[in-house]
Amino acid sequence: MSESKSVFLFGYSGHAYVIIESLLDAGYRIKGYFDFNETKQNPYGLDYFGNEDEVDVKKIVGDNLVFPSVGENSIRKKLITLFYKYQLTQFVIVDPSANVSKTSFINSSTYIGKNVVVNAQSEIGKGVILNTGCIIEHECQISDYVHIAPGAILCGNVSVGENSFLGANSVVRQNLTISSGNVIGAGSVVISDVLEKGIWVGNKLRKL
Numbered sequence: 665m666s667e668s669k670s671v672f673l674f675g676y677s678g679h680a681y682v683i684i685e686s687l688l689d690a691g692y693r694i695k696g697y698f699d700f701n702e703t704k705q706n707p708y709g710l711d712y713f714g715n716e717d718e719v720d721v722k723k724i725v726g727d728n729l730v731f732p733s734v735g736e737n738s739i740r741k742k743l744i745t746l747f748y749k750y751q752l753t754q755f756v757i758v759d760p761s762a763n764v765s766k767t768s769f770i771n772s773s774t775y776i777g778k779n780v781v782v783n784a785q786s787e788i789g790k791g792v793i794l795n796t797g798c799i800i801e802h803e804c805q806i807s808d809y810v811h812i813a814p815g816a817i818l819c820g821n822v823s824v825g826e827n828s829f830l831g832a833n834s835v836v837r838q839n840l841t842i843s844s845g846n847v848i849g850a851g852s853v854v855i856s857d858v859l860e861k862g863i864w865v866g867n868k869l870r871k872l
């Protein structure tokens with residue numbers, strides 16, 4: 665990761681706190697944040713630069729780095745669209761504790777959290793969150809704006825469509841596809857393709 669520039673964050677609540685600590689551990693300087701309003705709590709003492717829809721973001725940011733620090737998939741998508749519009753400098757944040765295969769490909773504005781594993785030949789889209797301790801096994805394909813919550817496990821060669829959310833500790837069996845816009849509940853076990861959009865929960869446990 666580049667250490668020569670400062671980072672402007674977009675969004676400053678719980679998910680941003682996690683990102684801030686990864687950035688600080690990796691040696692970045694944080695310039696401040698944009699958000700709808702100045703936040704009441706400011707645990708990291710950051711400067712507020714305004715609502716990105718109301719201020720001249722490009723002039724304020726210059727050639728510094730930008731990052732979408734919000735957990736909600738649709739808001740990250742909106743922010744990244746703005747980053748492209750103003751040709752701002754996007755990057756990838758990999759927490760120093762993560763273990764990311766050299767043969768995987770990670771797209772811009774993606775966050776890889778503490779103790780995450782990304783294994784061989786996986787491809788991760790832009791604006792993705794790989795949250796604390798999740799495991800993305802070999803040859804997985806994760807599309808843009810997906811959120812994989814803490815502790816989720818994707819076995820090998822799993823595809824996840826754009827904007828989907830996989831809950832904490834969910835497990836997806838190998839070689840399966842989850843199409844775009846899906847929500848998989850916390851602790852669920854996915855044992856067949858999920859091709860119809862919806863909120864899916866449960867683990868159909870039975871004696872074999």
Ligand SMILES: CC(=O)SCCNC(=O)CCNC(=O)[C@H](O)C(C)(C)COP(=O)(O)OP(=O)(O)OC[C@H]1O[C@@H](n2cnc3c(N)ncnc32)[C@H](O)[C@@H]1OP(=O)(O)O
Nearest residue numbers: 795813814830831832847848849850851852863864865866
């Ligand atoms: C750092 C972070 O925090 S990242 C975020 C991590 N958070 C998570 O992973 C949470 C993921 N969210 C969930 O699992 C949610 O429960 C959802 C999205 C699946 C469903 O939420 P809601 O739509 O609000 O459902 P609600 O809580 O009303 O429950 C509806 C029904 O589903 C059941 N249900 C909800 N979640 C689950 C689940 N994970 N597994 C099994 N059943 C569930 C409920 O028991 C309830 O059943 P009933 O109708 O028989 O009473």
